[in-house]
Amino acid sequence: MNCGVGEGEGKRTGRKKGREMEMKMTIGMGEHDTGQALKVSGLTRIYGSSCPDCIRMTGPDHGTNICRVCGSVVACADISFDVMPGEILGIVGESGSGKSTIVRCLYFDMEPTCGEAYLRCYGKGNIFQVSSQEKQIIRNLYTGMVYQNPQLGLKFDITSGGNIAEKLLAANWRNVGRIRERAGELLERTEIPLARMDDYPRNFSGGMQQRVQIAKALANDPDVLLLDELTTGLDVSVQARILDLIKDIRRNTEAAMVLITHDLGVIRLLAERTIVLKNGRIVEAGLTDQILEDPQHEYTQLLVNSVL
Amino acid sequence: MTDKPTLAKTDRIIEKGYNFAFLDEFTKREIRRKILKAVAIPGYQVPFGSREMPLAKGWGTGGIQITLSIIGDTDILKVIDQGSDDSVNAVNIRNLVVRMTGAQTTEDTTKATIIQTRHRIPEEALRDEQIVVFQVPFPEPLRSIEPSEQVTRRMHARKDYSKMWLHLYEDIVKHGRITIGARYPVMINSRYLMDPSPIPRWDVPRLNQAPVLYLFCAGREKRIYAIAPHTSVEPLEFEDYAFEVEDFSGKICERCGSSDTFLDEMIDEITGSKKYFCSDTSFCDKRKKGGGT
Ligand SMILES: Nc1ncnc2c1ncn2[C@@H]1O[C@H](COP(=O)(O)OP(=O)(O)O)[C@@H](O)[C@H]1O
Numbered sequence: 001m002n003c004g005v006g007e008g009e010g011k012r013t014g015r016k017k018g019r020e021m022e023m024k025m026t027i028g029m030g031e032h033d034t035g036q037a038l039k040v041s042g043l044t045r046i047y048g049s050s051c052p053d054c055i056r057m058t059g060p061d062h063g064t065n066i067c068r069v070c071g072s073v074v075a076c077a078d079i080s081f082d083v084m085p086g087e088i089l090g091i092v093g094e095s096g097s098g099k100s101t102i103v104r105c106l107y108f109d110m111e112p113t114c115g116e117a118y119l120r121c122y123g124k125g126n127i128f129q130v131s132s133q134e135k136q137i138i139r140n141l142y143t144g145m146v147y148q149n150p151q152l153g154l155k156f157d158i159t160s161g162g163n164i165a166e167k168l169l170a171a172n173w174r175n176v177g178r179i180r181e182r183a184g185e186l187l188e189r190t191e192i193p194l195a196r197m198d199d200y201p202r203n204f205s206g207g208m209q210q211r212v213q214i215a216k217a218l219a220n221d222p223d224v225l226l227l228d229e230l231t232t233g234l235d236v237s238v239q240a241r242i243l244d245l246i247k248d249i250r251r252n253t254e255a256a257m258v259l260i261t262h263d264l265g266v267i268r269l270l271a272e273r274t275i276v277l278k279n280g281r282i283v284e285a286g287l288t289d290q291i292l293e294d295p296q297h298e299y300t301q302l303l304v305n306s307v308l
Numbered sequence: 309m310t311d312k313p314t315l316a317k318t319d320r321i322i323e324k325g326y327n328f329a330f331l332d333e334f335t336k337r338e339i340r341r342k343i344l345k346a347v348a349i350p351g352y353q354v355p356f357g358s359r360e361m362p363l364a365k366g367w368g369t370g371g372i373q374i375t376l377s378i379i380g381d382t383d384i385l386k387v388i389d390q391g392s393d394d395s396v397n398a399v400n401i402r403n404l405v406v407r408m409t410g411a412q413t414t415e416d417t418t419k420a421t422i423i424q425t426r427h428r429i430p431e432e433a434l435r436d437e438q439i440v441v442f443q444v445p446f447p448e449p450l451r452s453i454e455p456s457e458q459v460t461r462r463m464h465a466r467k468d469y470s471k472m473w474l475h476l477y478e479d480i481v482k483h484g485r486i487t488i489g490a491r492y493p494v495m496i497n498s499r500y501l502m503d504p505s506p507i508p509r510w511d512v513p514r515l516n517q518a519p520v521l522y523l524f525c526a527g528r529e530k531r532i533y534a535i536a537p538h539t540s541v542e543p544l545e546f547e548d549y550a551f552e553v554e555d556f557s558g559k560i561c562e563r564c565g566s567s568d569t570f571l572d573e574m575i576d577e578i579t580g581s582k583k584y585f586c587s588d589t590s591f592c593d594k595r596k597k598g599g600g601t
Pocket residue numbers: 047065073074075076093094095096097098099100101102
């Protein structure tokens with residue numbers, strides 16, 4: 001796969017060396033434990049056949065993520081960031097800027113075209129390179145995901161308790177009594193009446209469905225939580241309750257959270273640091289307060305000013 | 309009557325104009341190769357080029373291809389259908405193999421070298437030199453919960469069986485117990501989830517650490533899989549909802565008086581009362597004659 005910035009065959013070797021060195025560095029850092037719960041570097045995902053010009057022809061400078069030469073969509077490119085335990089990292093950007101693609105790669109819903117990611121709790125290297133069986137373990141034990149669309153995160157024909165149980169079962173829980181006890185705890189924590197444990201998410205309100213998703217994501221005490229637009233489309237009062245729940249999770253767990261939204265209000269409320277995405281690239285990254293007070297990139301300025 | 313040596317030797321006529329065992333040598337070799345692969349990776353479904361057979365699909369076209377590929381002229385074949393040697397299906401398969409190979413047949417489990425079966429494992433203990441060939445209608449244990457082949461393959465590759473476990477969990481929530489009867493999902497060698505074909509739960513423990521080689525073949529779905537001898541086979545179960553075989557306590561076979569075999573339930577047409585008979589008919593005969601163990 002070609003993820004280099006428009007380079008030809010001749011430069012391949014040089015780039016590869018660079019990549020190897022970078023990897024060694026990262027592994028070295030891992031051994032000394034720099035404390036990052038999640039570290040992503042160079043994450044790129046291209047839809048379509050892709051050509052050597054894809055990267056050069058797309059991005060905020062071109063105002064598009066579609067390659068003019070081959071028509072491929074560069075959903076995200078060269079995305080690098082890290083998140084500390086207990087920290088919330090915000091990702092903002094307009095619709096189509098590549099936010100969901102990033103977390104869906106990290107949750108192994110799709111494969112990145114290239115890039116690396118490391119988890120502090122998983123010491124076996126770049127998680128994109130491990131066997132699919134290992135990926136399954138990482139997905140179920142170390143990470144949790146809340147999808148924007150509850151239909152993606154929940155099985156509507158399975159009870160809410162069963163949806164939570166699925167994560168526990170994947171972690172080899174084999175005692176129905178204990179599974180139900182744990183599911184009960186999680187439902188309580190996400191403020192869903194215990195009586196709804198054996199009811200189906202299709203009978204739940206949108207806000208409740210999101211809370212079941214959160215309960216499911218929390219089932220195995222993950223080190224990394226991926227939250228994709230979890231309040232989009234919900235009533236304001238319902239939103240507030242869910243945001244309170246996220247605050248509560250931050251208080252009570254060490255989970256690192258990646259919070260995707262196009263709502264700067266949510267970012268302001270929850271994220272310590274933020275990255276701003278446009279046309280699949282990071283255009284700005286830093287402390288949330290700084291970004292909101294003093295946006296550097298033209299696009300961020302536009303974004304901030306349109307809200308204020 | 310002539311006294312040609314072949315006839316005198318076996319007293320059977322091998323059909324002229326056909327290759328030995330019906331299938332051509334190339335096909336048999338391919339199937340044997342696939343069997344070897346299946347044995348090497350117990351529980352893994354190996355795709356193979358299933359051939360048209362002179363049997364209707366669903367009548368054991370998979371099982372017969374395995375049998376014909378492994379049988380030699382010194383083999384002794386037993387064929388059963390739900391435990392019975394006499395069903396039309398079993399008789400037809402047996403006749404076909406005999407006409408194509410001249411192999412001997414038997415109803416006695418202990419004397420057979422190859423046992424082709426539909427939905428049962430014979431009651432009597434099996435030995436390490438025997439091979440049991442199962443006819444399989446649905447090789448994919450995950451199909452009922454996941455319609456996409458692409459997805460089920462990925463689930464196997466990832467050893468991702470939480471969806472099946474979830475199915476069992478929901479079964480328990482709804483019914484207070486696991487309601488799966490035949491085709492009870494089993495883990496092979498702690499790696500692959502496998503459909504043991506529609507044998508009753510009664511037979512499932514017989515798969516575990518067995519001395520005998522079990523071969524499974526689905527003709528329509530073009531899959532071969534195997535349980536190598538002495539392989540661990542575990543039915544899915546929870547600590548608090550254990551796997552259980554069918555309960556026949558207080559019931560005995562009306563014919564042989566057996567109380568430790570899998571029984572078929574019959575309704576007496578006249579009295580309307582329930583009666584029970586051994587599903588394994590040849591073993592029942594043996595017991596009735598007093599030759600059983
Ligand atoms: N399966 C797909 N095939 C082609 N393009 C896709 C596919 N999924 C997403 N995209 C494109 O990738 C880009 C990024 O999408 P996405 O990550 O969903 O953005 P966001 O979450 O920021 O709205 C968009 O231009 C979208 O149209």
